[in-house]
Amino acid sequence: MVDTDRITGAAQALGGKLQGAVGDLTGSRRDSVEGRAREAAGQAENLYGQAKDTARDAAEHVADTARDLGGRIRDTVGGLVGSDDVEQRARRAAHDGYESASDFAEDAYARGRHALRRGSHEVGDQVAAYPLASLLVAGAVGFGLGLLVSASRD
DSSP: OOOHHHHHHHHHHHHHHHHHHHHHHHTOHHHHHHHHHHHHHHHHHHHHHHHHHHHHHHHHHHHHHHHHHHHHHHHHHHHHTOOHHHHHHHHHHHHHHHHHHHHHHHHHHHHHHHHHHHHHHHHHHHHHHOHHHHHHHHHHHHHHHHHHHHHHHO
């Protein structure tokens, strides 16, 4: 399932790109710079949503692997011993491994969210402090992407 931050980030980036283009066409420096800032913030939010999706997928993968491993342990130990006590201990060990992996994934997700939010604020601050440089960087990145896209069509 796609995270809503990805959708709103893409929409904000598109709106910023349109506002920047309109500002360029009308000669409105304020609209142009504000549009580029909104575009950068939208891209950062989109990346944040992608990170959340990746963390969620990783947590699900870890959970599936832990469940599979727990089943294999239970089958192996149960086949060797056949004791309910051993099966309970194997289930508990598998559950503890799942909980540990889940905690690790949640921690990684929280750290990633914090880093992306901080990065988004830093980008916004830099765009506000250096609007002309930001516009030049955005233009260079757009030009480079245009070259990559046109080169792949040939």
